[in-house]
Amino acid sequence: SIFDEYGNLEAFKGAPLVQPIWRNADGQTAGAAGQAMQHALRDGWKPMPSATWSPQPGLQLRSEVFAIERDGQPVTFLRHRLQNTGSTKIEGTLSLVVRPMQMNPPWQNGGLSPIREVTIDGQALRINGRTLLQSLTPVTASGAAPFGKDGATEITASLAAGQLPSTQQARDDQGLASAALNYRVSLAPGSSDAIVVAFPLGTAAADANGVLPEAPALDLATLPRDANAAFDSLATQASADWQARLGQVGLRLPDPSLVDMLRAQAAYMLINQTGPAMQPGPRNYNRSFIRDGMATSAVLLRMGEARVARDYLAWYSEHGVHANGLVSPILNDDGSVNTGFGSDIEYDSQGQYVALVADVARLDGGPESVRDYLPKVKAALRFLQELRERTLVPGYKADQPSPERFAGILAPSISHEGYPSPTHSYWDDYWGLKGWHDGAWLAESLGDHQTAAWAREQYKLLYDALHASIRATMAWKGIDFIPSSAVLGDGDPTGVSIALDPTGAQSVLPAEALRTTFARYLDDVRKRSQPGALYAYTPYEIRNVLSYVHLGQPQVADELLQGLLHDRRPLRWQVLAEVVHSRLRFPRYLGDMPHTWIGAEYGRTLFGMLMREDDDALSLLPGTPPSWVAGDGLAVEGLPTAYGTLQMQARQRDGTLSITLGKGLRSGTAVKVWWPARTMPKTVRVDGRDVTAFDAEGVRLARPFRTLEARW
Numbered sequence: 001s002i003f004d005e006y007g008n009l010e011a012f013k014g015a016p017l018v019q020p021i022w023r024n025a026d027g028q029t030a031g032a033a034g035q036a037m038q039h040a041l042r043d044g045w046k047p048m049p050s051a052t053w054s055p056q057p058g059l060q061l062r063s064e065v066f067a068i069e070r071d072g073q074p075v076t077f078l079r080h081r082l083q084n085t086g087s088t089k090i091e092g093t094l095s096l097v098v099r100p101m102q103m104n105p106p107w108q109n110g111g112l113s114p115i116r117e118v119t120i121d122g123q124a125l126r127i128n129g130r131t132l133l134q135s136l137t138p139v140t141a142s143g144a145a146p147f148g149k150d151g152a153t154e155i156t157a158s159l160a161a162g163q164l165p166s167t168q169q170a171r172d173d174q175g176l177a178s179a180a181l182n183y184r185v186s187l188a189p190g191s192s193d194a195i196v197v198a199f200p201l202g203t204a205a206a207d208a209n210g211v212l213p214e215a216p217a218l219d220l221a222t223l224p225r226d227a228n229a230a231f232d233s234l235a236t237q238a239s240a241d242w243q244a245r246l247g248q249v250g251l252r253l254p255d256p257s258l259v260d261m262l263r264a265q266a267a268y269m270l271i272n273q274t275g276p277a278m279q280p281g282p283r284n285y286n287r288s289f290i291r292d293g294m295a296t297s298a299v300l301l302r303m304g305e306a307r308v309a310r311d312y313l314a315w316y317s318e319h320g321v322h323a324n325g326l327v328s329p330i331l332n333d334d335g336s337v338n339t340g341f342g343s344d345i346e347y348d349s350q351g352q353y354v355a356l357v358a359d360v361a362r363l364d365g366g367p368e369s370v371r372d373y374l375p376k377v378k379a380a381l382r383f384l385q386e387l388r389e390r391t392l393v394p395g396y397k398a399d400q401p402s403p404e405r406f407a408g409i410l411a412p413s414i415s416h417e418g419y420p421s422p423t424h425s426y427w428d429d430y431w432g433l434k435g436w437h438d439g440a441w442l443a444e445s446l447g448d449h450q451t452a453a454w455a456r457e458q459y460k461l462l463y464d465a466l467h468a469s470i471r472a473t474m475a476w477k478g479i480d481f482i483p484s485s486a487v488l489g490d491g492d493p494t495g496v497s498i499a500l501d502p503t504g505a506q507s508v509l510p511a512e513a514l515r516t517t518f519a520r521y522l523d524d525v526r527k528r529s530q531p532g533a534l535y536a537y538t539p540y541e542i543r544n545v546l547s548y549v550h551l552g553q554p555q556v557a558d559e560l561l562q563g564l565l566h567d568r569r570p571l572r573w574q575v576l577a578e579v580v581h582s583r584l585r586f587p588r589y590l591g592d593m594p595h596t597w598i599g600a601e602y603g604r605t606l607f608g609m610l611m612r613e614d615d616d617a618l619s620l621l622p623g624t625p626p627s628w629v630a631g632d633g634l635a636v637e638g639l640p641t642a643y644g645t646l647q648m649q650a651r652q653r654d655g656t657l658s659i660t661l662g663k664g665l666r667s668g669t670a671v672k673v674w675w676p677a678r679t680m681p682k683t684v685r686v687d688g689r690d691v692t693a694f695d696a697e698g699v700r701l702a703r704p705f706r707t708l709e710a711r712w
Helices: 156-161 227-246 256-272 290-302 306-320 348-363 367-392 426-445 449-477 493-500 511-527 539-550 554-565 596-610
Strands: 017-024 038-042 046-056 059-070 073-084 090-099 117-121 124-127 130-135 141-145 169-171 178-187 192-200 250-252 287-289 330-332 611-613 618-620 634-641 644-653 656-661 671-674 683-686 689-691 698-701 707-711
Touching: 017 046, 017 059, 017 156, 046 090, 046 227, 046 256, 059 090, 059 227, 073 090, 073 178, 073 227, 090 156, 090 192, 117 141, 117 178, 178 192, 192 227, 227 256, 250 256, 256 290, 256 596, 287 290, 290 306, 290 348, 290 596, 290 634, 306 330, 306 348, 306 367, 348 367, 348 426, 348 634, 367 426, 367 449, 426 449, 426 493, 493 511, 493 539, 511 539, 511 554, 539 554, 539 596, 554 596, 596 611, 596 634, 611 634, 618 644, 683 698
Parallel strands: 141 169, 618 671
Antiparallel strands: 017 090, 038 046, 046 059, 059 073, 073 192, 090 178, 117 124, 117 169, 124 130, 130 192, 141 178, 250 634, 287 330, 611 618, 634 644, 644 656, 656 707, 671 698, 683 689, 683 707
């Protein structure tokens, strides 16, 4: 189900809109559009949203919703709670109007939700033969109507007049019928009343025409007879379920909203799933991309949801990795290969699959726990080698100027969403390096030294070719920034960021051009705050935050993060769309909301500012700004890392940074501590002993410590 900022609900994909309308005793009607709205999630992060507004002076309407399992099926419960906040009695009618439209407009792949037949049967309302909702609150009056010629009998006029049609059934061959349930409300000062409805969703998938089968009948006998009490009882249970699952994430920051945002993204990730298939959104993405699933798994593995990541790995391995080693970039919900745009010509998938296997091994169970996937990893790497060898044939791109820029990099693909046709995008090469790197680690860890040596050799060959190609493209194009592709020599800092994190191949990029790339990007971002600025961008840019961490600019990283988080809409719902427009109501495509690949990038960023798993050491506080260690500081508890479990507290007061590590890291782990302010301390003491080998960046230690104190 999706719930919008005005308290409207779409129970399932393609379902008609259910809208609350208030009519007061004087016959004036009000809807939420255009009103001052307040939004919230329960406890700041649980996927139990609310929208609150005032339909008339002295009256507050709070609409809230959640989903929970009842008798083996998911059920969405919606409550509209009215409270008299004034000093005089309020009377009126709340109508729940069922309209033949989806929540998303046509430019969001929504539009009409045909209602050809609507039937009201007491407390239940059926649309096109399927039960849409069941009212737990007694209905005062109800009616249904066709659209009529030129809208002559459309139900809105009846609502405004306060007199619903007497008919309880309507047909409309155009699919434009509608219906309404009325609830009479009388509130003394200070009192409240609530209307509660349930939407049974069932467990069966929609048919080939997108029609959802009838859901099992709801058994409400075990609930409190009072609808408001029933809602509260179930909401308390749903809240406790989410608390048990994600509320124990061991992270504390001075700004708790950053942690709430993390928990909310994890919850949205789980909600967006269909079975084991991880999907980036609830409406426009009924398919699973390996790039999204890999990123999502990396976050869930750190948040106690390793089983979800393992189920996804098993599912994708079974359906998406082929005998020739090709990793299909997109699978449908049923595991079949998606044959739409991008099918099997998005070659970032090769490295991303290997990275997924490696992440599961590093963060849950160790290499032995993924041994069964090693043959598929090797097959994916063999195909990755083939992709590079396609550009080494004699005469490849010989008809192009500076053809040396194509030699030895991966074959063209459309992985990068900015290119509508196959292109030599460096994005694929960065992911290719990640695949060879992680493949070598996996093979070595599992005792397959021959495969490990081959993977290291192939890593170097691709690294050297990429190193040369980037510089050849810059020379051919006459540019001083990192190009996004060898074909166009165009710029895309967000794509370049992958080379730094998670690939860890910053050295493949020309250092001065790298600084130029992100200095200009930062200038462009800051221009968005100018009065009247017009822009559109994708919050995938969150991954650029870690680029500034790698460039030694944690305060700039924090500035960028805070700026991007400002575009959560609604802010308190912790939702980032796939596309952000400067004009809030601009009628253009937004992708999905919440978009959980972007949510995964946020999680990866937050963790990456706190710690980073380098090949030779665990970095602590690499992107932590000074504000995060101010006051009571920060705490990390039970965070899985490649070097063991991280338990850390860090706080800076009166010129002293104090860091405490608990047990959990492996004893031989080298540790690098980064100073948040990037200034040289006067003294550093580790476990009570003076340390002298430190600089303005931080201090490197041969093993984990118990306490560290740095004084300025």
